[in-house]
Amino acid sequence: MKRSLKRRLQEGTVIVGEGYLFELERRGYLQAGSFVPEVALANPDALKQTYRDFMNTGSDVVLAFTYNAHREKMRIIGKEELLEPLNRSAIRLAKEVAKEHPLEEALVAGNISNTNIFDPYDESSKSKVREMFAEMAQWSKEEDVDFINGETFYYHEEAEIALEEILKKDLPAVITLGLMGENILRDGYTVEESCKILSEKGALVVGMNCFRGPDTMQPYIAKIRKHVDGYVGALPIPYRTSDEHPTFFNLPDGGCSCHLPTETTFPTALDPLYHNRYELAEWAKEAKGIGVNYIGLCCGASPAMLRAVAEAVGKETINSPYSPNMEKHFLFGKDKTLKEHNVGYRFKA
Template structure:
């Protein structure tokens, strides 16, 4: 069938967006925690393609080019600025290759720009530098033929606005999502709902939130955004059990840990015991859809199996729904008469 645009898909129902490559590729052994730079696009392209593929077949309508942290400032820090352009271009090209593999309808390909960690609202030079970084990355997105650009994880409204301006300058659709820190307000004083209203007025197709917060501490703010804006709203939480006392994954404690951690908190490499299970994430996705969220996904920490549960809860049958859990033939939980009854007795005792 003809490949529909992002806007067309949003008009017809929820769009599922799989993110979380950063943590997933670190788990798979292809990315260094700490620097968190996606050199995998050049060093292990087949590993990146397989990750793209796994999320797409689990339900993602979007193959997001893995260029998070692949901006000039981060590449400067690791001393590899010469890799900046080839890394960006190859991440997009690999995404396009995988998108064409979708057996039902070619997936959308999104370029990606994100928080720079150098933005300073009081420093005009930093604003110029940020704009230049976004401009070159968005330029490569345009030249490589992405369907839209995803600008994400902004904790300053003005930085998000600069990103949006650069995306709109090359006449590409924009998805802009904010990362809300523990202060519960963006660092330049905007509420997320006011920021999203402004971003929508300035031409963003989708506005919303991603990363930092799990479903429980993100959704109340997403609901405020939904009430404030008229267009499409996105929500992509992390799959960790954040709480009112610890609203982001930056400061989640693990009282059961029996060893000394390398960092002061569980972030970023000791979060494993703090996951939501897939059924909790599915319950959130169903609620989010019913609350009017249009662009639904998961961010750092997610797995394809988690995303599949989210997609199915939002009413989407995925390519890999054939592998969704079915306990009918399980030796402990099955219901077929041929199963060994002595095993079934251990359902709650094993």
């Protein structure tokens, strides 16, 4: 039988692959800038393969790619009539892939996210946000997801609205916050205050995702872990953010001599700023060590990075047989049948 999210959390660490937004842009199926997941309708096979790649490298969850598939984003690109078909298609494709797991069917999560129209001083904006979340949560309910992931909220109150609408559908809720450069949510809450409230109001998992790499997210995750009695999640981006540049929105690339068409390296010139998979694996061990239960990676992540994270916390993935093994490499291997003149040349190559 497929275990619920709660049971999996009770029995160990849950690995969650996110980052479809950047991954599908890299693969050529999504436009950077608008970042709307039209791929669910325009190229469903590409989306299924992306789901599959992250599941096979360790994700216990196939997260329906409906991030930014809300009414406001669809309005901006002039395709509001595709809103419901897009949401339903993304979930149905996720369910198809989840059933392919050879050991235990993966969980399927609906997904709602920051709307970018929430204004704490504008009650009409709050009503619009609630309506947007309510309809997406309803479609998730009707498509029979296992839980709903509400993510990347930089206002506490918007996260609360998301939680309320998810719980109205009698579904488990995972709520994660996106912390911008002020190191505080934009309506004045600290992330630990916000997560404590959200957990007490019924979220199964609370924590952080996106915007920050491991170095600038982990200190806040540690605070959340101390303040929250329930399950805690952490899904950083795989980029080398710093105290000076805590998010990927303004990360400089000092080595770039070319002219960038954008004001910063975000979102299409971040390539030189990646953490390698071994650094991400060390972060995952640290996160698990302080009691983080729901671990993953967000925008920028690749399946190989997620596999390293999963293996670092003790999980064998479907694709673990393809994890790096340099024993047979012609220069760096130690297999006794390798040619000595090649192995000896490794220091000169």
